[in-house]
Amino acid sequence: MYKVIVADDEPAIRQGLLKIVDWEALGFCVVGDVSNGIKTVALHQELSPDLIVIDIRMPRMDGLQAIHEIRKTDGDCQFLILSGYADFAYAKQAIEMNVSGYVLKPIDVEELKEELLRIRAKLDRQGRAKMSEFHADALREELILKLIAADPADAPELESELAPLTSFAGKSKQILLVEAEDISQAGLVYVESVKTRWLELAETEGLGYGFQTGPYIGFLLKEDLNRPEAQNEWTRLLQDACGLKMGFTAAAGRIVYELADLRQSYEDALGLLKNRFLLTEGQIHMATEPVLSDIATESNRHAAPDLEALATKLFYMLDLGRREGVAETLEEAGRALVAYDSSETAIKTGLAKVLSVALSKLAALHQCVDIQEYAPLLAELYQHAHYDRVMSAAQSQLAELAGRLGANGSLPVVKQVMDFIQRHYHENLKLETMAEMYNYNKGYLGRMFKQHTGESFHTFLDKVRIQQAIRLLKEGRKVYEVSELVGYPNVDYFHSKFKKYVGASPSSIKGAPSKATTFSLETP
The missing domain is CATH 3.30.70.270 (Reverse transcriptase/Diguanylate cyclase domain)
Known part of the structure; x- marks a missing residue:
């Protein structure tokens, strides 16, 4: 049975159409009747009829307007127009909208039946064509699936x-x-x-x-x-x-x-x-395009990345307030992780570790940094389905953090390096590291530093460390503790450095406070 909607503003005509036509005998089932074009459009959306028998002249929205609206989304529905006006203009508009028939009022029952039979035949043909097309589509899909899985011989x-x-x-x-x-x-x-x-x-x-x-x-x-x-x-x-x-x-x-x-x-x-x-x-x-370093095809193709070193570098970039350096370090970490293990889990886990370590170090150095504020960022890394989204989320928030911490960003580079040493003297600082962070040649940065301070980078670092060591020794710390705290893991090496700059052993400072005050060190 094909579904039919009857649309006419005159209740007597709607009821008459339902009674004078044996719809079921003709292969149709009337599923609704309405009084205007707006209701016709709404009922069409709800019931998806195969045929709408519709009057042209109706209030609020006429039949032709209703057909126009329905045709925007449905090209298959059939329309049989009823009209008391034998006006060619109506017929012409109806033809342009691909209607199936046009019956004048008063309605001739036999003429109406003939139109309905003709429309049913058209619907039958369309149904057979769709069925045939469906079978062809299903067979084609089946053969494509077989071909993409087939042995070459088949x-x-x-x-x-x-x-x-x-x-x-x-x-x-x-x-x-x-x-x-x-x-x-x-x-x-x-x-x-x-x-x-x-x-x-x-x-x-x-x-x-x-x-x-x-x-x-x-x-x-x-x-x-x-x-x-x-x-x-x-x-x-x-x-x-x-x-x-x-x-x-x-x-x-x-x-x-x-x-x-x-x-x-x-x-x-x-x-x-x-x-x-x-x-x-x-x-x-x-398939012909490289995807992020050609995408690692084998695990462990490269050595495991040094996540601790990458985290330290990121920490330095954040502490210096270098947004560009933060972005470059994140990309470096990403490339290293991908080259070693390109799986989603390994990349996200490695990147989360780099960020966690860097942020923990930063929070220990800056009271204004609360690592709990960045817990949502670490969780967000695992929610993104694509590498570029993960990197974008990390770069966006860390760039904002670097911006807040970069108060010294406008200072000359040598002054920034000096301030950095004052904060990080206890770490394994190297001129190479500083040059890399500022994209300078190592030799050039070294000459700039000596010209500005009168001392080499390493001499300046040693003096800052010894100055901090004197402070700690005066507080009663043990010599071996002070050695590690100021960046000298080897206590003998610490002794030699201390004696070079102070002229006495560390223990002499610790054991003789009054004498210790005679030792002075020029503030860098």
């Missing part, structure tokens, strides 16, 4: 079956795989609706043939995505189907020229999507 036979069901403007063929991402917690129903829209894209746009394989929607493309115009068009179509609630990651395999070789293109695309975390969301990635 591929030619499958190709011969698939070829008649496809049409290509050119000889090139390519597989595109797309994975949906719920970026706004829209839910499974919305995800599935987006996948359905994607499958419809290939057919409605005439760009290829859709299929579903595991979590991916696939397309056997009719044109080469290496062409920028084609890639841009597909990107736009995928984005439009997603709306604002969904994202996607897409990968295209190599170009092949025989259907039997589809498996190669499919495996290329699948290989890229297995590294989805390293791919940018909302773009189509090509």
